[in-house]
Amino acid sequence: MKIYVEDNIIKIRKEGLFLCLDSRSYSKLWEDLYDVIKTQCGKFDIPFKIGLLNWDEELQRIPDELFILSNYISERGRFITPLVERVFPELDNKDYDLLLLSSEKIYDIEDWQDEIQSKFNKLFLMNPEDLDKKTRVQLEEQLFKTVFDFRIDKVALSMEDSICYDFSDGFEIKLKEGKFIMTKDYDDQLVDIHLKTCGVTEDAVITVSTASLTVHVNINHTKFSVNPNFSKFDDEQTILFHNTIDNYKKGEIKHYCHRCKQNHDFAKAFVCNKHNKLSPFTASEYIMFDNIETERKADSRYAIIYYKDNGIYYKVIKEPVCYLKDGEFIAVADQGNIYYIRIFDKIKMVEFQEIYDKLYYSSDGDIYILVLR
Numbered sequence: 001m002k003i004y005v006e007d008n009i010i011k012i013r014k015e016g017l018f019l020c021l022d023s024r025s026y027s028k029l030w031e032d033l034y035d036v037i038k039t040q041c042g043k044f045d046i047p048f049k050i051g052l053l054n055w056d057e058e059l060q061r062i063p064d065e066l067f068i069l070s071n072y073i074s075e076r077g078r079f080i081t082p083l084v085e086r087v088f089p090e091l092d093n094k095d096y097d098l099l100l101l102s103s104e105k106i107y108d109i110e111d112w113q114d115e116i117q118s119k120f121n122k123l124f125l126m127n128p129e130d131l132d133k134k135t136r137v138q139l140e141e142q143l144f145k146t147v148f149d150f151r152i153d154k155v156a157l158s159m160e161d162s163i164c165y166d167f168s169d170g171f172e173i174k175l176k177e178g179k180f181i182m183t184k185d186y187d188d189q190l191v192d193i194h195l196k197t198c199g200v201t202e203d204a205v206i207t208v209s210t211a212s213l214t215v216h217v218n219i220n221h222t223k224f225s226v227n228p229n230f231s232k233f234d235d236e237q238t239i240l241f242h243n244t245i246d247n248y249k250k251g252e253i254k255h256y257c258h259r260c261k262q263n264h265d266f267a268k269a270f271v272c273n274k275h276n277k278l279s280p281f282t283a284s285e286y287i288m289f290d291n292i293e294t295e296r297k298a299d300s301r302y303a304i305i306y307y308k309d310n311g312i313y314y315k316v317i318k319e320p321v322c323y324l325k326d327g328e329f330i331a332v333a334d335q336g337n338i339y340y341i342r343i344f345d346k347i348k349m350v351e352f353q354e355i356y357d358k359l360y361y362s363s364d365g366d367i368y369i370l371v372l373r
């Protein structure tokens, strides 16, 4: 597996494939297998090179430009020595797998075992002895089961002094000892990870781990053009918010509810369970703030409520990381913890306290968070 960054995208790929193709008797079968291999490499963005053994007079019959233009031709018959000496040194160690496809034994292969082992990541031999006895379908199946049988499953990204504030769905995030950790289960043969990061260092240094490999990569921070787009409570909702918070602070659980005009327990913060206009999401509860209830969708995770310029602002969020204002973020980790993150000359991560059921508060920033699901 290879992990690298291109255009600020983390890419995970299989190693390249160097196909060493022999044919004393060129056939349609050879051409078909070559096509299958080339197509698979293209599909999974696998670097592909070929070397030809023993193809002198056959080359003119091959239609593929790449094939004909290959300079990697052993002109000494079914001997791999010219490729080992002339071509393999051009490849970086372990960047390629070697696939030897030959209907008969390559005469000098034994002489180069050590060089091949140290140069290539893996060696695949397509049974030189019985290749001619197999059908095209059998050979293709063999290729899929060996060379192209690879999967990228769990991927973990970990960063210090940086956070990731924009990424694709499916990542779980965890904040641990100042580290921002993201994990995702894939079941793919090619992975591209698009990220937007910011932090105190010039770029994000990210440790990327898969089942078989851990590497460090650098991602350029993205200047965020995010409009936080918070809305303001109207006067009625502002009073409702203040009254409710004041009552909570006095320890009053029984509470006069401005929505249903009755007293009831606030089993959940800011939730009315007697309102006749029940929420379509739970059918048993209603967020007391009409605007939040209206903006709430099936995938909404939480509502941020905070004071700014003598008003109360709110936003309903589904993403685990939300840009609040300059250098300030909210991150909801998957184990349920919520963090207030401030990035200036260093990163400060403060965990929100759950002050009432489903209601979290951070005195840093004076922010309330209502968890919606």
Ligand SMILES: [Zn+2]
Pocket: 257, 258, 259, 260, 261, 262, 264, 271, 272, 273, 274, 275
């Ligand atoms: Zn109520």
